[in-house]
Amino acid sequence: MPKLDKIPGFAPTDITDNRKQWEWETRYPSVAWKGIWFEAAYLAVSLFSAPILLFAFHNRKPQIIWALLSLPSQAAVEHYGLAWIGGMLGGTLYALKWLYHVVAHGWWNQERRLWRLFTPHISAGLAFAVIALVSSGLMRVFDTAALSKDSMIVGLAFLVGYFSDSAVAKLTEIASTIFGVAVSTEKHIPEHAKNPQGEEVSANNEVTDNQIQDGGGH
Numbered sequence: 001m002p003k004l005d006k007i008p009g010f011a012p013t014d015i016t017d018n019r020k021q022w023e024w025e026t027r028y029p030s031v032a033w034k035g036i037w038f039e040a041a042y043l044a045v046s047l048f049s050a051p052i053l054l055f056a057f058h059n060r061k062p063q064i065i066w067a068l069l070s071l072p073s074q075a076a077v078e079h080y081g082l083a084w085i086g087g088m089l090g091g092t093l094y095a096l097k098w099l100y101h102v103v104a105h106g107w108w109n110q111e112r113r114l115w116r117l118f119t120p121h122i123s124a125g126l127a128f129a130v131i132a133l134v135s136s137g138l139m140r141v142f143d144t145a146a147l148s149k150d151s152m153i154v155g156l157a158f159l160v161g162y163f164s165d166s167a168v169a170k171l172t173e174i175a176s177t178i179f180g181v182a183v184s185t186e187k188h189i190p191e192h193a194k195n196p197q198g199e200e201v202s203a204n205n206e207v208t209d210n211q212i213q214d215g216g217g218h
Contacts, residue, residue: 087127090161
């Protein structure tokens with residue numbers, strides 16, 4: 001079976017999907033299609049609910065719920081709510097794009113289901129965190145005044161959601177700057193090292209404090 005990165009034109013240019021001309025029948029059994037359609041329906045609901053939620057937060061609807069909040073609270077809920085939904089939209093589109101590609105090329109499997117189900121929500125959380133960091137001035141990507149526009153919040157949150165791996169890398173840089181880089185104190189010994197008594201000690205039998213704390217070896 002060819003590797004995914006070896007398929008030429010994986011995204012827009014390859015229309016064959018490793019098929020011969022006139023080969024149109026599905027390669028998946030019915031039980032697989034049940035799982036595929038479940039994931040597709042889940043992501044479709046997430047996709048179509050995003051603009052509805054964006055409209056509701058932007059216009060502060062329904063009023064009966066927003067009336068329970070003070071004006072400062074309404075502004076904060078709208079600000080970060082738009083960030084959350086914008087990130088969810090970006091993550092949903094990314095998961096949908098990946099879903100139809102892997103189905104077409106025969107790479108769909110059940111083990112990736114959790115990834116596709118949680119990607120929109122992980123992206124939403126990351127977008128929320130990035131907008132919070134930018135708004136606080138801790139993450140100086142944009143002028144904090146630019147986030148006074150709803151369109152800027154949604155746009156930035158969407159980018160964070162769609163490119164979540166890049167966002168995580170940036171957050172890692174910030175965390176390393178603030179908290180410093182943890183340096184492991186774990187000690188490794190050669191495979192046939194000797195102890196002070198001259199006896200051979202196997203590295204495979206050595207368990208350090210760090211490994212115990214981490215739940216085991218590498």
